Amino acid sequence: MSLKPQAIQEKNRLSAGDWQQAALDALSEAGLQGIAIEMLAKRLGVTKGSFYWHFESRDALIQAALELWESQEQEQVFGKLDSLPDAQARLKALIALVASELRAHKIYSELLKAVDHPLVRPVLERVSKRRIDYLTASFRQAGLPRSAAINRARLTYAAYVGFLQLNMQLGYPKLNHDEFEQYVAHLSETLIPASG
Numbered sequence: 001m002s003l004k005p006q007a008i009q010e011k012n013r014l015s016a017g018d019w020q021q022a023a024l025d026a027l028s029e030a031g032l033q034g035i036a037i038e039m040l041a042k043r044l045g046v047t048k049g050s051f052y053w054h055f056e057s058r059d060a061l062i063q064a065a066l067e068l069w070e071s072q073e074q075e076q077v078f079g080k081l082d083s084l085p086d087a088q089a090r091l092k093a094l095i096a097l098v099a100s101e102l103r104a105h106k107i108y109s110e111l112l113k114a115v116d117h118p119l120v121r122p123v124l125e126r127v128s129k130r131r132i133d134y135l136t137a138s139f140r141q142a143g144l145p146r147s148a149a150i151n152r153a154r155l156t157y158a159a160y161v162g163f164l165q166l167n168m169q170l171g172y173p174k175l176n177h178d179e180f181e182q183y184v185a186h187l188s189e190t191l192i193p194a195s196g
Contacts, residue, residue: 014046016054016064023065028106032114035062059119066123069107073127077101078134087141091192094138098160099184109168112161132157142193156191 022044026034037058041048055061077097084090098104114120135153144152166172175183 014044014050014054017068018044019051019054019061020065020068023061024069024107027065027110028103031110032062032117032120035065037061062119066111066119070123070127073104074130086195087138087143088192088195091135091138091142092188094135095156095184095188095191099180105164105168109164112165113169128157139193142195144193152191152193159187159191 019040022040023035026036026040026043035058037048037051041051044050051061055064077094080097081090081093084093111120111124115124132153135156136149139149139152140146142149167175
């Protein structure tokens with residue numbers, strides 16, 4: 001079977017990663033239902049045939065996009081913090097970094113809405129476990145005993161998830177930039193033990 005020139009050009013022009021990024025963009029804007037092959041092809045300026053060079057199905061794209069999000073989250077959040085040897089400074093930097101990642105908030109919020117989807121649940125479970133484990137280790141390094149570190153990690157993560165749910169899904173609280181910065185500073189002061 002010979003390929004049509006347009007199909008060859010589209011195959012060479014777009015990578016699987018381009019489709020994955022487009023799927024994550026759609027996810028952040030419209031949730032899981034926003035990942036529609038025809039709409040993504042239109043957004044990318046190609047035909048649906050380009051999609052099938054890289055993926056067998058919509059579910060395969062969703063799986064690949066979630067894996068990309070998971071690896072990006074690992075690199076962009078934890079990778080940036082590994083160079084900070086002081087646990088308190090690392091925790092403060094983590095809270096500040098996470099607070100400023102609007103796209104990540106949107107994706108995570110949309111994934112929380114779709115937690116019962118069989119492709120979403122295992123990813124959220126892995127990401128949540130990794131985040132809580134990271135927080136626990138950081139709180140341990142900050143001097144908290146094991147059980148207190150685990151509880152503080154859970155509380156910190158619950159504050160993050162709860163704020164996302166309130167803010168992104170209910171639209172409350174409506175904070176301006178200064179109020180949000182004050183909230184983030186208060187969160188750091190409340191949750192991170194003083195060095196000593």
